[in-house]
Amino acid sequence: MHDHLTLLRPDDWHLHLRDGEALRAVLPHTARQFARAVVMPNLKPPVTTTALAAEYRQRILAARPAGSDFEPLMTLYLTDRTSPEEIDRACDSGFVIGCKLYPAGATTHSDAGVTDISRIDAVLARMAERNLPLQIHGEVTADEIDVFDREREFIERTLRPLAARHAGLRVIFEHITTAAAVEFVQSAREGIAATITPQHLLYNRNEMFRGGIRPHFYCLPVLKTEPDRQALLEAATSGHRRFFLGTDSAPHERHTKEAACGCAGIYSAHAALELYAEAFERMGRLDRLEAFASLNGPDFYRLPRNTTTVTLRRTNWQVPQAYAFGSGTVVPMRAGETLSWQLVES
Ligand code: DOR
Ligand code: ZN
Numbered sequence: 498m499h500d501h502l503t504l505l506r507p508d509d510w511h512l513h514l515r516d517g518e519a520l521r522a523v524l525p526h527t528a529r530q531f532a533r534a535v536v537m538p539n540l541k542p543p544v545t546t547t548a549l550a551a552e553y554r555q556r557i558l559a560a561r562p563a564g565s566d567f568e569p570l571m572t573l574y575l576t577d578r579t580s581p582e583e584i585d586r587a588c589d590s591g592f593v594i595g596c597k598l599y600p601a602g603a604t605t606h607s608d609a610g611v612t613d614i615s616r617i618d619a620v621l622a623r624m625a626e627r628n629l630p631l632q633i634h635g636e637v638t639a640d641e642i643d644v645f646d647r648e649r650e651f652i653e654r655t656l657r658p659l660a661a662r663h664a665g666l667r668v669i670f671e672h673i674t675t676a677a678a679v680e681f682v683q684s685a686r687e688g689i690a691a692t693i694t695p696q697h698l699l700y701n702r703n704e705m706f707r708g709g710i711r712p713h714f715y716c717l718p719v720l721k722t723e724p725d726r727q728a729l730l731e732a733a734t735s736g737h738r739r740f741f742l743g744t745d746s747a748p749h750e751r752h753t754k755e756a757a758c759g760c761a762g763i764y765s766a767h768a769a770l771e772l773y774a775e776a777f778e779r780m781g782r783l784d785r786l787e788a789f790a791s792l793n794g795p796d797f798y799r800l801p802r803n804t805t806t807v808t809l810r811r812t813n814w815q816v817p818q819a820y821a822f823g824s825g826t827v828v829p830m831r832a833g834e835t836l837s838w839q840l841v842e843s
Pocket of ligand 1: 513539604634715716717747748762
């Protein structure tokens, strides 16, 4: 049994950093593990233009801990009104790495999202032409579709036709949660990839109801069945080059989750790599963690791989019950529990 695990420094290909005081609270957790992160644009108001992304990027850079060279990779939030010219500005900026498609109403701060994919057809065509990747929150929002079926339904109704129509477009199917999504990506053309979160590798949907209702296990897309989880574990640890790490770490203040109508989002940035290591170790595939965490993402995004390393050490440590977050606290994944891997501070 190994006591240390050294990997090329990983990147987080899907992250919510928020803004202001909240940003300052959570950024150090990500910056100590990851060299880069794809920063989600679902602020209020959303980051819909390159100009807004430039300002947000500056606020992130200013919030970095002293000495950190963490690099935020910015995304634009697509709306019904996004123009092809905005795609050109994004490409020319050098710091926008993709555009995010939120079907309107699918998740936190998605009200301004796209109401009908046909409305952004010219935008998607320009993205394909300029080689700008599309990040997708893959859930239908139709009321008659069961919440647990929304991802599977999205594949058939939207994603499969979209991937065929825009054959040159690179697409990241974000935070996949189902065996159906795994099968779709495995059999899809080149240029279709997926990110996988730690919570979807470590938990099935029973966890939300274990002994009572547990709001800190509520995220979107919602946790799925055990066979779905097994399919995700197989995919992540398979070495397949189009599956990679994206935590979807999404902090919310404690009282907004422990509420009659609680927010969706699980905070995992405090121990992201450790949580993935646990999942990979349970599969007996720790040797595949580096490909998933540090190689497949940059290769897909056509960015250089990182050159420095991080080391995890096998040691038990207790996750705090909460971390400071703005004027309140955020409850992290595994709060109060013991983890068996820990990042060695460099
Ligand atoms: O659980 C989630 N939280 N899923 C999302 O898609 C958004 C995120 C958030 O911003 O809180
Ligand atoms: Zn997200």
